[in-house]
Amino acid sequence: MTCHVNSYYAASANAAPLRPALQGTVEADACVIGAGFTGLSSALHLAQHGYQVVLLEGDCVGFGASGRNGGQIVNGYSRDLEVIEQRFGKIAAQALGAMSLEGGDIIRGLVKDYNIACDLRPDNVIAAFNAKQMQELEHTKHNWEQHGHPGLEMLDQAQLQQHVTTDAYVGGLIDKRGGHLHPLNLCLGEAAAIESLGGRIFEQSRVTKVDRSSANPVVHTAQGKVNARYVVVCGNAYLGEAVPELTDKIMPVSTQIITTEVLGEAVCKRLMPSQTCVEDANYMLDYYRMTADHRLLYGGGSTYGGAEPGDIIAKLRPHLERTFPSLKEVKVEFAWSGNFALTLTRIPHFGRLGSNIYFAHGYSGHGVTCTHLAGKLIAESLHGDASRFDSFATLPYYPFPGGRTLRVPLTVLGSWWYIMRDRLGI
Numbered sequence: 001m002t003c004h005v006n007s008y009y010a011a012s013a014n015a016a017p018l019r020p021a022l023q024g025t026v027e028a029d030a031c032v033i034g035a036g037f038t039g040l041s042s043a044l045h046l047a048q049h050g051y052q053v054v055l056l057e058g059d060c061v062g063f064g065a066s067g068r069n070g071g072q073i074v075n076g077y078s079r080d081l082e083v084i085e086q087r088f089g090k091i092a093a094q095a096l097g098a099m100s101l102e103g104g105d106i107i108r109g110l111v112k113d114y115n116i117a118c119d120l121r122p123d124n125v126i127a128a129f130n131a132k133q134m135q136e137l138e139h140t141k142h143n144w145e146q147h148g149h150p151g152l153e154m155l156d157q158a159q160l161q162q163h164v165t166t167d168a169y170v171g172g173l174i175d176k177r178g179g180h181l182h183p184l185n186l187c188l189g190e191a192a193a194i195e196s197l198g199g200r201i202f203e204q205s206r207v208t209k210v211d212r213s214s215a216n217p218v219v220h221t222a223q224g225k226v227n228a229r230y231v232v233v234c235g236n237a238y239l240g241e242a243v244p245e246l247t248d249k250i251m252p253v254s255t256q257i258i259t260t261e262v263l264g265e266a267v268c269k270r271l272m273p274s275q276t277c278v279e280d281a282n283y284m285l286d287y288y289r290m291t292a293d294h295r296l297l298y299g300g301g302s303t304y305g306g307a308e309p310g311d312i313i314a315k316l317r318p319h320l321e322r323t324f325p326s327l328k329e330v331k332v333e334f335a336w337s338g339n340f341a342l343t344l345t346r347i348p349h350f351g352r353l354g355s356n357i358y359f360a361h362g363y364s365g366h367g368v369t370c371t372h373l374a375g376k377l378i379a380e381s382l383h384g385d386a387s388r389f390d391s392f393a394t395l396p397y398y399p400f401p402g403g404r405t406l407r408v409p410l411t412v413l414g415s416w417w418y419i420m421r422d423r424l425g426i
Contacts, residue, residue: 004063005338007184007257007336009185010067010184012185012291014189016061016188016191018060019061019201020202021202021204021221021224022056022223022224023224025226025227026225026226027228028227029052030051030053030228031054031055031056031217031231032046032053032055033056033207033231033239034056034236034239035056035060035061035063035203036062036063036064036067036238037066037187037371039055039232040061040066040191041371042360043194043199043201043375044194045375045378047197047198049382053198054202055200056205056226058240059204061191062187062188063238064237064339065340065341065367067187068183068184068336068338069255069367070180070257070287070289071181072179072279072289073103073124073180074178075101075103076144077346078364078366079345079346081096081097081143081144084096084347088396092391092395094147095391096392097146098148100147101177103369103371103372104178106369107120107372108179110193113193114190116189117189118185118189119292120181121179123274124276124278124279125173125276125277126175126278127169127171127172127279127281128172129169129170133170133281133282134171141173151176172281178276179277180277182292202221206242207221207242209242216356217231231358232357233357233360235361236250236341237339243359245353246359249399250342250349251342253340255337256309256337257298257316257334257338258298258312258313258317259291259296259332260295261331262295263290263294263295263327265294268294268296271327284300286319288320288323296327298319299316301316309337312335313332313335316335340367341363342365343362344397344398345396345397347362347395348362348370348392349362350378350393351393360375360377377389377392
């Protein structure tokens, strides 16, 4: 799939058709901008409700973060429900808490209903480096349980070894409602599901503007336009300037992933016996898992502003080797970077521009599950029930201080404090 970056996912992707660019004028009930998880989920749920859907993608399906990420089904949001309650009140925390497991359930349902081959596996583990992080995980578990999540179990160091064979951690927390998968193949399967319901997808059709001068918006690309009753904006970190008023509410952040050569089944089971996925409890965290063809996929690091490091392998290999010293000489066959969108509050940003343009973005590193929830809530709202969508849309959101010029250095300064806390274990 030449449209994608040179990632392990692109190299192992299922066969998919090349879809045409938009030419001329088409009509739709809903025009969805962006064929990542938010756009795919929105288009699919709208098509299930009987809407005539057109999905526009500037590159190809799954080109951005949705087709490049760690593939981990991590429940919740980038801020704990306790923090959400402190900032936005008990009612907001209860509403978001009630939906916090739904994204993973949506994914599992779509995989089953549409027979999507994406190497879906259960469970995920958060690993702690020190006693303070273990205390924080205990607190997280208690808070989650108050919001109806029964599938969490604390792991001491010996129990953690049943999932990841390393001396790097003192313990952890396993989430039985988590999991991992091949994200690009999930994208491709969802795109096929949309088309099976009559939806139309146009690739290489970057949106240049959304004309709101008439009652119904008109979405323009270089060679065509879509007249629609509703527009759903799902470009996230790759939206560009198509809807300028959304750009300053998010900041692109790049994260990097490497994938080793094939290690073989025996090595993979020795290093990760239960074949779950793992993320650590640091502020700047590492995350990893074994792939279906027995490689180690290892990611981490963040670069505010979306710049790509000059040498991704040099950046991540020391992390990999600290976790698994026996892989010191392993060959890395793939290395890539991708951008996710960060909000100032670290809470996803949902909303409307006028009465018939919806948007959702800014998942702040927790996008695999919440994107799928977002699409379902958008479809619910367009279909007449906006209550759950508005639980997010009514939360206050702010632009990054300093505008585009200063948002990166100011965010970096803020992050140094948390990185130092991780290193000192305080």
